[in-house]
Amino acid sequence: MIAELGLAALWLAAALAALQLVAGALALREGGAELAALVRPAAIVQGFLAGFSFLMLLVLFAQTDLSVKLVAMNSHSEKPMIFKLSGSFGNHEGSMLLWVTVMALAGALIAAVERRLPEKTMLATLAAQSFVGIGFYAFLLLSSNPFERLPVPALEGMGLNPLLQDIGLVFHPPTLYVGYVGLSVAFSFAVGALLTRQVTPDFARAMRPWVLGAWIFLTLGITAGSYWAYYELGWGGWWFWDPVENASLMPWLAATALLHSASVLASRDALRTWTIMLGVVAFSMSMVGTFLVRSGILTSVHAFAVDPERGTFILGLLVIYIGGALLLFALRAGTISEGERFSVTSREGALVFNNVMLSAILGIVLLGTLYPLLTEAFDVRVSVGPPYFNPVGAIFVVPMLLVMAVGPLLRWRKDSLTRIRLPIAIIGGALLAALILVSLLSSVSILPLLGLVLSIGLAIASFMPIRGRKLRLLPIATWGMMIAHFGIAVALFGMASESAFSEETLAAVEVGGSADVGDWNVVLTEVRPTAGPNWTALEGRMMVSYKGGDAKEIDPQSRNFWAPPQETTESALVTRWNGQLYAVIGRQAGEGRWQLRLWWKPFVTFIWYGGMLVALGGLLALIGRLMADLKRRSIKSRVAGRRAETAV
Amino acid sequence: MIRWTLWVPLALFLLFCGVAAYQLTQPKDEFIASTMIGQPLPEFDLRAASADRPGLATRDLRDGQPRLLNVFASWCIPCIAEAPQLEALRRQGADIAAVAIRDKPEDVARFLANYGNPYSRIGADDLSELQLAIGSSGVPETFVIDGQGVIRYQHIGDIRASDVPVLLQKLAEAK
Amino acid sequence: MMLSKCLFAAMSVFLAAAAIPALAQDSMPPAPYAYNQLADPEQEAKAQDLMETLRCLKCQSQSIADSDAPMAGDMRHQVRSRIAQGEEPEAIRAWLVARYGDYVSYAPTVSETTWPLFAVPLLLVLLAAIILWRRLRARS
Structure with a gap:
């Protein structure tokens, strides 16, 4: 009964997604207010239904209902309860259900709380969100039904891979999933803005908290996954540049770039098309990663659970969604004007530089991950690993870190380096001192040496924005930025130290x-x-x-x-x-x-402390932004209230 | 902004989709082929892996007669599956030399007693040294060696009935 | 024995079947240098650096430096004993590449099949420079 309830809720949710899409699209074209009024409630109810469906799956796993195929295949009556529950998303079907659930909940949340977007962009965004959702509902219902019954109940379940029966893995997958799928909001926002051509600072301000939220979860998920690999695999490695890891890193890189370009758009009304592009790319990376891992197309990863049919289905979804969004981008981006101009030495200048570097790093990771796939088409097998990613990535990481140290000290629009010559001198001095100290103390090879030196410089630089300002008056979001940047320095120090001194x-x-x-x-x-x-x-x-x-x-x-x-x-x-x-x-x-x-x-633990600091910084920035928004909203309503009074 | 640049992302994405679609239609080939085909065997001299067959050295494979070189192990399950096919090959005139990977004599003896012994010689490769030297990446694998000790062909995985004529053909070509 | 690496479980958890059960296990003790280091720390460091960049042939996506597969152990033995005999790491890599192709090495070198791996980063540097120049030029 429970399985049937879950399945019914899932079908209903899919139907509501279809309603949401049709109502939204029609309202956009013809402008019917009644149709438009349907969209928000549909998104909210859809969220509840998907959530309910996932809850039913959890119940099935908790009860170890062996008449359900998925439970029989992936659970075992003797497993501890917590691993029974985590087993629900420890498989293809269950994790896909988690995917659509997160996606539907995100859509419901936008519908419930987002009030800043112009109504048309809002409609387009929710329609886009449901359009993407429908594809994944179809995938789930037509080819990966998690609630399928067995003709005869199994006597005992087949169990869950022991490597995954670990407490870290109970929290890590949902965290990462919230991150991956949370980026769908940025995608829908970008598509919505392309449809209505309204790319404004307000749009960026509305999008930013959503990206920030997804990015915090991604950061935590990657950090946790790295620590899990470190202690569970038994060889002390914490990052292998494995395709599966890269699949989680790529959305993070794109989201990081997006966060920064969105803040340029929000503050200075520049980088319009670039921000839209990153919004599309970030979630596309989530989907591409899912495709690579689930289709088993990268032979280097686990070959057993692959299913070409699933791969074909997901590839179809990719073509529709990513291809569609990129086509829309190509057609529309030219009609969006470039926005404000700025000088090289300005906050925007530094942010643009780092955006380009982050995109280049993303390009390298993507190339290194996909290249073996490309050569295999010509029957040539190659391996791309740490000896490639580390030095080639460093070409872009090193300048990025240097600019990252100085960027936050610059003013918006136009600034001069002579104004901040003192902090630059301090950072430069720290870099030089660290360089001399480290090279005197031990013989370290070039990459770890760079890592150690830059991390020390960046750690000092990250708190420089405090200089000359009253601590009490510093916005929470600024604290968030400083802590996140400091976290990067801490993590980098851990990585370099582990590599140099283990x-x-x-x-x-x-x-x-x-x-x-x-x-x-x-x-x-x-x-x-x-x-x-x-x-x-x-x-x-x-x-x-x-x-x-x-x-x-x-x-x-x-x-x-x-x-x-x-x-x-x-x-x-x-x-x-x-x-x-x-x-x-x-x-x-x-x-x-x-x-x-x-x-x-x-200092190996610094890697994960750093990751947590980065996430904490993100959280502070999110809180700061939301509080500022609430304040703005309450001022607006007070002004509106006063106007109403005077009118009376 | 030049307009055509806006189409670059879409073009790159479609290229990716093309490659991905092509790969989805291809059968998954998990094997790492040896790149030693056409190369002479390295110098080696392996002790006998079981009491009733002599060991194996390079010179044994340079006596003018083409042979199969079967890489197997008593702990390898697909090796059991291919035993009847090896027997069939032997009956049809193939001379089969073998290398037992990481195996103890008593285990090899038990394996041969249970599943048959089609081999003329069996060398013991305790450290996978010969295996690495000929570019073999697992068990079972079967190489065709010509009379001069040059590797002519590699079959990866267990030999199925349909592979028997292919191997005989390759053996004939190696003359 | 962990033949299969299930990294980043959020994406790989459903690949539970990928974990190869410990069925086919030989009874031989590991090769002498599979789990033992070279006495000379300098040589051991050389061997370690090399092993981290060689791909385990039996375990999909792991280097031989972090795999419990017996064949990875034998490859480590091969690397350590060759280093001990004074062979240069790159010569050992070349020896393995001659047998297994580029697949065995995680460090691609510029060749007929791998040049785009190096051309594209150069292109990216160029592209980054052009984008930055266009974006930042005369914006004062």
Whole structure:
């Protein structure tokens, strides 16, 4: 019954999306007020229905209803409850349902709260949102029905990939999804604005909070995903330039560029077409990423769950939505005037520079990810990995970071570098000092060296905008920007330090034996079997001490799951302020000895602290913007109220 | 702003769609082919992998007679599946030398006892050294080696019944 | 054994089937240098740098430096023992590329098939310069 309720709600939601599209489109063409009045309620009810449908899927997974195919394929009665729930989106159909749910909820939210857009643009935006939504509803209902019943209920479920039975993975996918799909709002806004040709600062101000919201979730999702890969995969790597990772990075890069260009449009009425383009590109990257991963077209990623039919369907959606939006852009963008002009040395100048750099980085990541696909069409197989992405990306990242340090100090429209010569001198001095210090202390290769030096310079520069201003009067949004920029510096420092100073020890150790890594001493005191709800494991008990200090116990495991059968390594981490000890117990090495893998990774945690700071900065900026909006709105209504009074 | 630049994004996107659509219609080829076809075998001398067959060295494959070189392992499940086809190849006159990857003699012996022994020689490659040297990326794989010890053909994956005539043909061409 | 890397689960969680179960496992101990470092730290660093840029042939999208697949272990052994014998990292890479093609190396070099990987960034630099010049020129 629950499955049928969920499916019915989904069909109804799809029907409402169709209603929303037709009513919106007709209202735009013919201008019927009754039709226009239908659009907002339709969007809101659609959101509720999609949300309800997803709730039903959660209930099915919670109950482990094995008469539902999806549950039988991806769950198991013995799994802990939290992983039963996360299993609902741990598969193709469920995650697609999450996708449309987030999309419908975002549409409902615009309909409910957005009041700044001109009515026509608003109608066009909601119509665009439902147009995109319909495609994904169709995909879900016609080829990936999550509520499908089995003719005969299964006796037991097949379980969820053990690698994914991890607490980090309970929160990481929904977070990332809110980010990916949240960008659909920017897409719909951009299409709406192209349809009505109303690209104004007000439009940018209306779009900005939505982009910011999606971007915060994307940032958190990527940060969490990176940390999960780091501790769960058992080799201490935190970013592999894997196509799946790149698929999450690309929308983030586009959204970051969009945020900045939208703020130029909002403050200075410049960069109109550029902002529209980025609005289209950001969500397009989400969709392209989804296509790449789900169609299995990139052979380098997991080949088993692929389905050419699904791939064809998604490709069709891409052609309609991305192709349609780009066509509209090509036809309309020429008729949108360029907007205000500005000088090279100005806040806009710096933002434009960084926008171009971000777009170039996006181009590199896209090229590196897709290139193997292109050569495969000619039967040539190549691999593109870190040795390509790191140096080639750095060509654009380094100038971007330098401009990022100075940009926030510049005034809008026109400024001169001589006005800010003091802060530039301080930043330059910090860069030089860091360069000398780092190169004297150790021999570090060029990229990590650049990373360390630039991160120190940027960290100092990011708080320079405080200079000469009253702290109390500084807008919250400015604090947000400074903290986000500082977060980038912190993360960069972590990355560079991990790459430059990590120490590794691989050792075969018998029980009672010890090994050293960095300033740590690790003693293997015991290896014993242990068991969890759906796994058994060998656990290595280790006493670890830093620089001869107090010993601390850690217990890395090598786990064997039985449904499905698979071995995973559970690393054990000891976090200090200045880094992390990473310990893994591997296979038996013969003669009663065990393979230990140990790493000391100085400041590695800064990578994820940095990511969280970036997200926090985004949150502050969002709060600041929303508060400013509320204030503006209440002033407006007070003025309107006073006018009404005087009229009486 | 030059107007044609506005069409560039659409053009690039359509190019991507074209490539993607083409790739969707192509069968997925997960195999990494060796780029050693036409190259002579490297020098090696492997100990015997089982008690009842001699080991394998480069000189054994340079005696003028073309051979199949089967890369297998007792722990490899598709290797069990291809055992009858190897037997069929042997019956039709192919001389099959083999390399057992990362295998213990007792395991090899048990495998041969269970699934048949079509091999004339079996070398043991404990560190996958020969495997790496000939560009093989997994088990099972079957190479055609001509009489001069030059690699002529590579078959990746288990041998199906339909592959048998192809391998015999390649073997005949290697004469 | 984690043959398959399920990174970025939000997109790959539904690829649960991709995780290859630990069925086909040989009983041999790992190769000597699969899980042991070279005594000379300088040589080990060289080997490590190289291993991080070589692709594991059995595990889709991982370098041999972070895979538990036995073949990756054997490749690590191959790399470490060759480095120990004084071979240059790039020579070892070339040796592997001669056997498996460009696929085995994560570090593409300029060649007939890979030149666009390097031409496009140059083009992007040029394009960025042109865009910036057009946007920022005479805007004072």
